[in-house]
Amino acid sequence: MSINRGAQVDLAGAVWRKAGTGAGKDSVEVALLEDGHVALRDGKNPDGDVLIFTPGEWAAFTAGVHDGEFDRP
Incomplete structure (x- = not known):
C-alpha cells in the first residue's frame, strides 16, 4: 500500500x-476519500493507525478477497 507517496492524507x-455484515465494535471500518483513495481502520481502535489504498490497490485487494485469496485453510 502506498500512503500518497508519504504525504499526509x-x-x-x-x-x-462498518465493512461487511458485522455490526459489532470489532469490525473493520472503511472510508472512501475524495481523491479516490480508500481508508481502512480497526473499528475497536478508531484513533489508531489507518491503512490508505490507492484505487488500483483497493481493486486488487477486494478482488483477492472475492477470490478467496485471504481465506484460512
Whole structure:
C-alpha cells in the first residue's frame, strides 16, 4: 500500500462505515476519500493507525478477497 507517496492524507472529512455484515465494535471500518483513495481502520481502535489504498490497490485487494485469496485453510 502506498500512503500518497508519504504525504499526509486528510481524514477529517472521512465518513467511516462498518465493512461487511458485522455490526459489532470489532469490525473493520472503511472510508472512501475524495481523491479516490480508500481508508481502512480497526473499528475497536478508531484513533489508531489507518491503512490508505490507492484505487488500483483497493481493486486488487477486494478482488483477492472475492477470490478467496485471504481465506484460512
